[in-house]
Amino acid sequence: MTAAGAGGTFITFEGGEGAGKSTQIRRLAAHLRAQAGRPVLTTREPGGSPRAEAIREALLSGLAKAHGPFAEALLFSAARIDHLDTLIRPALARGEIVLCDRFADSTRAYQGAAGGLDPAVLASLERVVVGPTRPDLTLVLDCDPELGLARARARQAADGEAGPDRFEAEALAFHARLRAAFLAIAAAEPGRCAVVNATLPADAVEAAIRAVVAERLPRLAGGHLEMAGGDAA
Template structure:
């Protein structure tokens, strides 16, 4: 048996952080495997330093290709530091964002191109793919409203400052990915109460990978 690689994706304001906080203790209680929670960009020392450069609100002049390359660099370091060792140990890793985010944000919303971003990240990840991806879907208007309401409670970063049109493109990018890879993605309506969102995520993972949840 190898480890289990789970990712969670969604537009800004989808509520990923809140869902992860509720979901992971439930999953951990159901398994004897360790579940490592991590995030992108970031997750390890060097990758977190790169995250700070990417999301700094003072870096408005950052070129879009520079942005994409920095995401890929942070991703590679995070993989070597955290993800690959966890999988090699036959444990589970739950990652808040992965390559799909780069495709949606940089490939589609920034206009770099989906294939260009895929090629860049193929090099960065050596082809590693999640076993399952939970996609929390939320209309862009709702997501932005949530972001602005939570400004005092969460980091308000450079990408949060983008306008509605940008975030609509991000969502369109995600929905295109979901349509393309229906077997990997689990789509969850993130406008539902958090209890329902967590329940669907939990059931989807446990039912798809019963060999990991034997308690």
């Protein structure tokens, strides 16, 4: 049961650019739908609801960058409020499993550790915006920033995208601070967070994620979740 008191389960995926969060969310969702026997909702931040998706476009285009990390944090918070109210909390109240690509930890990392915003300011925003709706489990997909950025560029080329977004375009040092920030969050909250080696092939990452979910949240499948390929990672 989530800290929000709902009957659902809230799992978030965090990590730097190109860590493979979207791929692994799709894979875990398919697995849980087959194993858990209840609805699985996949969503993302910023975004997930119509209003939040509109804010996403402004943020990733770089529209708010000139106004600094506090302005960006406020926009992320506005998107998160709508996302929580219209999508996440109702799904949790229905007893669904919610898998979210990024959540409040990304604001801590991007606008806080990498952007230089005072952690106390972010903590205040988080208390107001997130309240008791905390993830049951946060999977931090960790990989070297250079590898992640190379993956992001390859994805953009394959998808015919114009180029890097507002955050992908930042210097390597920014992405190194992001990685350190996510690892620090995981170290500070080991009961909620698990670090997964995202440099491995996608199948191996999937197996590692299934193992973490089976250990941390056995209730999702009556105490048993099979590993990828039938064997424990």
